[in-house]
Amino acid sequence: MISLSLIPVQMQLRSIKLLEWDKAVHCLLYFFFIIFWGLKLETKKNHLRALLMVTIFFGLLLEIFQEILPFGRVFEWGDFIANAAGALIGFFILHLNKKKLH
Structure with a gap:
């Protein structure tokens, strides 16, 4: 995931716009x-919350790296929001199904 977030723009597919x-x-x-x-961690409420916070912070950190590293990438709030939205959706699905998983 890190390498996908930091590869130069010219290497990305830019022709698709859906x-x-x-x-x-x-x-x-x-x-x-x-x-x-x-699923790998215990699905205790505090563990899932910590995972959510770390994941959102990780997404923010990658966006910051895109801005400051010389790879031709820039920080995009839209990307960060999409990252956080995916993490939140996954968190809620895990949280709602934690009793079924164990």
Whole structure:
């Protein structure tokens, strides 16, 4: 996920423009990230909250790195919001289904 977030713009697919498809990709990546790690960790309420906070912070940190590192990338609030939305959706799904999982 880190390498996908930091690759130079010229290496990315820029020709596809389907309703900001990249925001959907951001959302899905963070959704699956939190689902995967949430299933690996104990699904106690505090562990899931900590995972959510770390995941959102991780997304913010990657956006900041895109701005300051010389890869031709920039910080985008839309990407950060999509990252956080994917993490939140995954968190709520894990939280609602934690009794079924154990």
